[in-house]
Amino acid sequence: xxxxxxxxxxxxxxxxxxxxxxxxxxxxxxxxxxxxxxxxxxxxxxxxxxxxxxxxxxxxxxxxxxxxxxxxxxxxxxxxxxxxxxxxxxxxxxxxxxxxxxxxxxxxxxxxxxxxxxxxxxxxxxxxxxxxxxxxxxxxxxxxxxxxxxxxxxxxxxxxxxxxxxxxxxxxxxxxxxxxxxxxxxxxxxxxxxxxxxxxxxxxxxxxxxxxxxxxxxxxxxxxx
Ligand SMILES: Nc1ncnc2c1ncn2[C@@H]1O[C@H](COP(=O)(O)OP(=O)(O)OP(=O)(O)O)[C@@H](O)[C@H]1O
Ligand SMILES: [Mg+2]
Numbered sequence: 001x002x003x004x005x006x007x008x009x010x011x012x013x014x015x016x017x018x019x020x021x022x023x024x025x026x027x028x029x030x031x032x033x034x035x036x037x038x039x040x041x042x043x044x045x046x047x048x049x050x051x052x053x054x055x056x057x058x059x060x061x062x063x064x065x066x067x068x069x070x071x072x073x074x075x076x077x078x079x080x081x082x083x084x085x086x087x088x089x090x091x092x093x094x095x096x097x098x099x100x101x102x103x104x105x106x107x108x109x110x111x112x113x114x115x116x117x118x119x120x121x122x123x124x125x126x127x128x129x130x131x132x133x134x135x136x137x138x139x140x141x142x143x144x145x146x147x148x149x150x151x152x153x154x155x156x157x158x159x160x161x162x163x164x165x166x167x168x169x170x171x172x173x174x175x176x177x178x179x180x181x182x183x184x185x186x187x188x189x190x191x192x193x194x195x196x197x198x199x200x201x202x203x204x205x206x207x208x209x210x211x212x213x214x215x216x217x218x219x220x221x222x223x224x225x
Pocket of ligand 2: 048050170
């Protein structure tokens with residue numbers, strides 16, 4: 001059997017607040033394979049966002065290690081790590097994190113600036129991805145001119161435009177109504193099955209959990225199920 005795509009070994013994260021230590025994750029170990037669609041659940045403050053930010057290399061664990069495609073993130077220098085992660089992973093944030101002054105198309109083009117392709121290829125890929133998420137007629141809209149669900153779809157297009165092997169989504173439907181949430185999950189599901197992309201979605205929503213093939217439940221920073 002091939003090695004798992006993403007492995008966390010004994011990951012702990014403690015935030016130091018003045019003289020108090022706040023343990024956010026305690027000894028988390030998981031191994032996730034290509035093609036899995038994983039729900040990350042648990043009450044508010046249980047460590048979901050912290051775990052996703054460590055998985056994605058945006059934060060460092062206090063102890064333990066994370067390997068992606070067999071490469072230990074902590075062995076890499078900063079620049080090497082960010083280039084590796086940008087080429088391997090996509091992120092969808094709860095708060096969209098779109099750039100206000102850029103159009104939808106320009107937002108989606110951003111991750112492609114580091115890829116050695118022509119300007120026309122970059123534009124074509126961004127347009128193709130926006131069409132895929134149903135926003136082919138909104139290319140020149142700025143985030144403020146789009147609804148919440150549309151902004152989230154732009155952020156999904158941006159996360160997917162480099163065709164990542166792993167997608168991290170932190171409560172991607174938290175601000176959306178049921179219909180928009182369904183559309184977003186259908187997109188994530190399509191990516192998951194079409195490209196065997198490993199998708200890890202944190203959520204409170206039981207309807208979203210129903211889409212997934214595996215559930216990881218956190219409580220107080222520990223995996224409990
Ligand atoms: N930057 C930080 N500094 C200090 N403590 C933090 C920081 N980030 C998170 N924490 C603490 O770590 C714990 C886990 O937080 P985290 O944001 O991962 O929870 P969560 O499961 O994502 O919650 P929610 O469902 O509300 O988004 C919480 O107790 C939180 O207060
Ligand atoms: Mg969170």
